[in-house]
Amino acid sequence: MKISFLIHTIYGIGGTIRTTLNLAEELVGRHEIEIVSIFKHRDDSAFDIDPRISLVPLFNNNKKSPGCELENPLHKEPAEAFPRNEARYKEYSKLIDQRVRDHYAASDADVVIGTRPGLVAYVSQFAPGGAVVIGQEHMTHNHHKKALREEMRPFLADLDAFVTVSEGDAAVWREHMPLEDTRILSIPNSVPQPTVAPSDLSGNLVVAAGRLSREKQYEILIKAFAKVAAKHPDWTLRMCGWGGEKDNLRRHILKYKLANQVQLMGPRSPIDPEWVKGAIAVSTSRHESFGMTLVEAMRNGLPVVSTDCNYGPREIITSGEDGLLVPVGKADAVARALLTLIEDEELRRRMGKAAIENSRRFDPGAVAQRYLDLFAELGAEDTTGRRGVRPGRRLRRRGRRLPHRHRRLARARRRLPHLPRAPARLLPHPLRRHRRRTRLPLQPRGHRRHPRGRRVRRGPLDLPRRTPRDRPPRPPLLPLRRPARLTESHRPDGRRRRSPPSRRPPPGPRAAPRAPLLGTARARGSGTHPPQRTRHDPRRPGVRPRRTLRRARARPPPPRRRHRRTRPPRHPRGHPRLPGHPPRRRARPPPERREGPVGRPPPLHLRPRAGTGGPTP
Known part of the structure; x- marks a missing residue:
């Protein structure tokens, strides 16, 4: 096999x-x-x-x-x-x-x-x-x-x-x-017989092994061992393993001043030589599915102090016989259990011998036999040495097993042998998920839609499918936008009618100047209202009236500012500037043009001679 x-x-x-x-x-x-x-x-x-x-x-x-x-x-x-x-x-x-x-x-x-x-x-x-x-x-x-x-x-x-x-x-x-x-x-995990002799429990070493992670709660172990080291400074704690909590554990070691009593040993393989050096094994995990390190320590003859977490430790350790179980997350309880085994050497040796006897049930031979019995019960090997396939249970095609609902149908087919078998083309493809699109093998004709959205085979009692011819015709589409009311400027279909070109009079003699527009200086005080140019201008007939247009007076462009930085406004009455603004600097008049440098008198040979305007020789 x-x-x-x-x-x-x-x-x-x-x-x-x-x-x-x-x-x-x-x-x-x-x-x-x-x-x-x-x-x-x-x-x-x-x-x-x-x-x-x-x-x-x-x-x-x-x-x-x-x-x-x-x-x-x-x-x-x-x-x-x-x-x-x-x-x-x-x-x-x-x-x-x-x-x-x-x-x-x-x-x-x-x-x-x-x-x-x-x-x-x-x-x-x-x-x-x-x-x-x-x-x-x-x-x-x-x-x-x-x-x-x-x-x-x-x-x-x-x-x-x-x-x-x-x-x-x-x-x-x-x-x-x-x-x-x-x-x-x-079926529990198996732990082989150690290749070294069991521990004699004569040392003063506490050993913990496992991955350095948060679920192991090694910081609680360090806190508990600080109380142990205060009473028994000759005892040492070694932690074997690797993980992401190494730096955090170093900070806890320095916090409790245990640099000489707590050692991070790193990963060790094989681990048996490290177990036999110790006298007590300890575990402070938050949860353990099995507790492989607990069985390894027991097979090497060490009594174990462990937290009573779910689910492995309580099935491995018999508290008071081959170890001690303490509440999860309690550093004081861990310290008391360690002190109990440290101070009572006879109890420690008695629990060590019981640990060796009780851990024999995890021998690989016993565990492997349980797996072989399971394989035989599931039909992995029959009496002739060939693989046995139970009908209906192991229906497969191209490496893909039928989904759960197909196996139910297979069991129903065994009870009713007259039902036809599903053709191979109806079985699910090995590379396609059975939850996406599958077909039930007991319905031979047609298709129907599964309530969950899967397409499956239709049965003879299903209603006929609705064809596109049975659907009512769709109403014609209407224009999305139409004007609120049609005017003479719109066509019957609603489109805007293009305006005809303006008819201007032929050029002739220069006409008299028009009256000034409203808002100009010449129009102020005049008794007549100036004509206004609107959308009803006869030169542009057929244009929808919108608003009145007035001809604006041409204004010169604003002067260019010399300074980019805006200045605060002046007081309207000429008073000093508002509080909070610096005084305005007045522009200095340009210096007089001189032949020498500005602000310095000219040299002697360039100064004018007395009575003449020329320079001195």
């Missing part, structure tokens, strides 16, 4: 990568395992991978590599098959959609597993025909936004099984999103 895992990247460090590799290495001894990595941002993986596992990177985003594909024009177009509300939507593109589609179109995998919401949508759409499709949830139901959960509903309905890592989260999914044909269950 061939099993294919679709993961965001296998070349990084994270809980999803570790649990995928743990499960793949356990299954590779009995089955063919393939890990399809969407991105490849480095040449080698941070973990040691079994050479029997086949790694298939689809997109090279390593900027240092000569084969980097970030400048591909198709990569700059947004993805169409990836959910838009997914957190990593901007990293995906139409090129990645095409790569995933082409890979699984030529794949012969029996089981395809998606490891995050966007990749679950990929395997729901592009998994090969007849394969068992499984989605994994490594976060929690409440961690995702409502818009993403609603967008993922049709993709989850097309799965065979949806697996969470905690039973509490699986119960929430079953309550808030019941899926008729998809089985929702929980």
Whole structure:
């Protein structure tokens, strides 16, 4: 049996990568395992991978590599098959959609597993025909936004099984999103046996591991450890991991003056040598879907202090037996739990032994067997070793699974075998979304419009379609604008009639001057009213009267201002200027023309001689 895992990247460090590799290495001894990595941002993986596992990177985003594909024009177009509300939507593109589609179109995998919401949508759409499709949830139901959960509903309905890592989260999914044909269950992550000896708990070191992000609430851990260091200054806290909160955590360390007691170690792989150096493991997360680091610490023999968040820690730790659970966000409670284990060495050793025994249930062999039982229940492999396809359940064509409503019709067809099967041309195209345009396979004739806007096949009992001939004729169009009333200057159709050319008298002797117009100096005081030029002028007959025109007196253009800056107005009565304005500067008279420089007396040889007007010799 061939099993294919679709993961965001296998070349990084994270809980999803570790649990995928743990499960793949356990299954590779009995089955063919393939890990399809969407991105490849480095040449080698941070973990040691079994050479029997086949790694298939689809997109090279390593900027240092000569084969980097970030400048591909198709990569700059947004993805169409990836959910838009997914957190990593901007990293995906139409090129990645095409790569995933082409890979699984030529794949012969029996089981395809998606490891995050966007990749679950990929395997729901592009998994090969007849394969068992499984989605994994490594976060929690409440961690995702409502818009993403609603967008993922049709993709989850097309799965065979949806697996969470905690039973509490699986119960929430079953309550808030019941899926008729998809089985929702929980299978925990697997953690292999450490390659080093368990810790002897004789040191004075507290260890925390995980991504340096806000959800881990490491600032609360630093605040709690400040109270521990005040009573036990010989104890040290080490935090292993990387993330965007590193600078913020440094400021908190300097704030509480813990530069010598709190150390940021950075990423560590493998992590087991760091666990065995410590005596206590601690976690202050706001929410944990599973708590991979908690199981790793317990397998190395460390008692764990963890917040009682949803949902993993309370299913992993038995408070008072192999660890202590404290309220979320309470630094005082974390400090008290740490002081309890630090000051009571016997309790610490007893909890360490119980942690080793209780963490055996997360061994990769036990977890892999639960997955194999699930594959068999879903029909991935029958007794003869061939893939089994349940009729009606796995109807596929060209790598595209039928939507949920088509599977309902398939089950109805099994109950009524006399109904005709749908021809191949009525099945949805693999590259077309089933929500846009689909056709129901049980209605053989005609077309009708679905209430949601989809075009589907018409049945024999549907009403006949209305043809264009049955529609009533449309009334003729009327002119948009017509004049309010027609005058002699308008044509019968409403258009404006052009005015005839003016008929001027032939030139003759010079006529007498006309009377002055109204408003001129000559017209003032005269007893006669000057003639006015109007639109009723006989020289322009047939023109609609508008307003009276008066001939204006020609005025000279205004003088050009010498200064661009406007001056404040003078007082109307000649008083001093208004308050707030500077006094007006009077223009200085031009200096007298002299032969020497202005303001200086001429030289002696140019001065006039006494009694003469000429210069001195």
